Amino acid sequence: MRQRSLFVRALLTLIAGWIALGFVTPAAAVVVTPTTPDGWAPANVRTNATVAITTAQPRSGAGSLEFTTNTITPGQDKADYEKTWTPTDFPARTLSGLTALSYEYYRDSSSTTLAHLAPVLRLYVVDVTPTSPTFGKYALLIWEPAYNGTTPTPPVPTDQWITQDILNGKFWLFVPSGQSIPSGVVQNYNVTLNDWITGSPVGQPGDPAPINIDANTLVFGINVGVGSGWGATFRGFVDNVTARWSNDEVHANFEPDPAFRCIDILLDDFNRANTTKGLGRNWTGATNTYRIAGNQAQPFTTAGTIFWNAQPRVFGADQAACVTLAQIDPNGKHHTLILKAQSVTNYTRGMILVSYDATSQQVIVETVEPGQSGWTTRLNVPVVFNHGDVLGAQALADGSVKVYRNGVQIGTATTSPFFVNRGGRIGVWFHQTSGALFDDFGGGNTTP
Template sequence: MLVLCMVSPLAAAFEEVEVTPLNPHGWLPANVRDDGLVEHSKNQPLFGDGSLLLATDPQTSGQDKAEYEYLWQQNTSIPPVYDFPQRTLGNVSDLSYFWYRDSASLTAGHFIPVFRLIFIDDAGTADPLDDTWGYLVWEGVYNGINPAATDSWQLSDIVNQNFWVYVTYPQSNSGTIQNFNSTLDDWINGSPVGQPGDPVVNLSANTYIVGVSVGVGSGWGDDFIGYVDAVRVAFGAGDDYLYNFEVCSIFEENTNPDVIFDDSFECFKRY
């Protein structure tokens, strides 16, 4: 782990976390269906030796989905205790990530890896079953990206852009809120509504953000190959992290003569 200061468009200090297969720092594959793939890859490195590969090869309808997720809320006590109570929707200060769409992709030209904030809207009772869970979802097509650039890394700074909401719990109120032109501030202050029959939420500045994910699919309908790197999530200057996806550690010098070659990831590691 180290602190980097980068020239615009990432012209601010943040703490970099190197995420590798051997040291994922809490990041895990999630919602990976039969026709989806997510893994660390050396195919398209951004800063070091790798990045995160996300791909679909649809053979069965609805099975083209894969995500990579960091859920930092791990405490399951009742009543709920939040591991990072300062990480709320109102405190989100920076969100950005690099994405790459390979020109070999056959799905519609606006599809790129999607960014999600995972939220819990606490009802204020001791019973967690009263809370609302869901995703605030950023998609390029609702932010002017159509068609997406191909075969090049693109940075999206999304903190002030449009997000839509998918409610996962309670099941009686689950589904997509079909309002695709609302910012995080709108969701905090305006309680946007969707179409008749859509779920209803009333998010606020106090809504807890408990994780982040990037992903591809479902229902994209054809092959997709893409990559993600340098996911940045900040809740003010003292809580500002950039997650750098690599295959091998680039911050550890292999000067020890007892280094062993790990051919599972094609890199040298200390044992």
């Protein structure tokens, strides 16, 4: 019993030591998506540049972080993507404690800016030495390919991913304005992180003085970006940004949001004999205003509301519906999904419509509920659907409606308290859209 007590006391002492040293539980590589950004966000995006997570050049999955510039106004060709944190929350994330620092970048051959330019990586650092004259001031340490190669600067290889370990590379320093100290670039491009920590690098005459950087200096953010002042055009990508402090790691793998796969919940593929009218017993409502034609469904001019009628019929407060627009009627305003319908005979009891209007090339979300005199428009999304595209929607328990084209979200509508925590029926309504054909109706209960 005494041996167990001694072991427990020793373990508690060890844990206390870890806490005192700022020990942090190892962090797993994080998949960063537009809806789960893990603190990452666009920053400093000017009018001639863009940054977004896209599928254009996948690296470690389905996507990466894409940057573009098209310089029209000098200096407006800049875009960054960054993550910052409160320094005191991570006291072990010192500049001197970094054990790994890397990222991957890609320069597209369509770029017309200078050949040595590619996305850069910046570290936010803050002086936390109380006796320092710049205590509490911060700066950015910047690594870029142009200052980490031979002279003259070689061009960056194009159309290929470059994995860059930059821990022992050369970083220049920028002091942002608004800190009651001189700001600007410290022009010394031949300095490693260790040089900044152990030496006293300075810039050129007229440059601002660097902030104090020493063994205590904390890292409180990571930034990747392009521009400004590059001129012409640039297209490139970044992925797998990694900073490590022994067992603590910031690692961002940039990926698109998972595609909405409502069509996997297929309810009706319409693969059956042609009919003069009607779609079969799994549908209810104005079914005689539709027919089967060539293994697809075709609406008549008088087409009304129809609802899926196989069990469970009524779906929950988180529900989805989708349909393939096999043929779009160019004059049709109502290639429409129905969600959370409260009645199959009286639409005024409550219903959500998600319609593709081919005449105005937009998706419209509308609702009606008891006591309301007409339809209320909740969302208009400019978008073009082509023959064969899938219109999808989720109507969720919080009252929101997410709209999708081919599984990619294109908009979100807010409805009203009436639809919060409320289920209902799903269906379609191709009102005065007789030139259309639809196929592969799907839906049911879903997860947000």
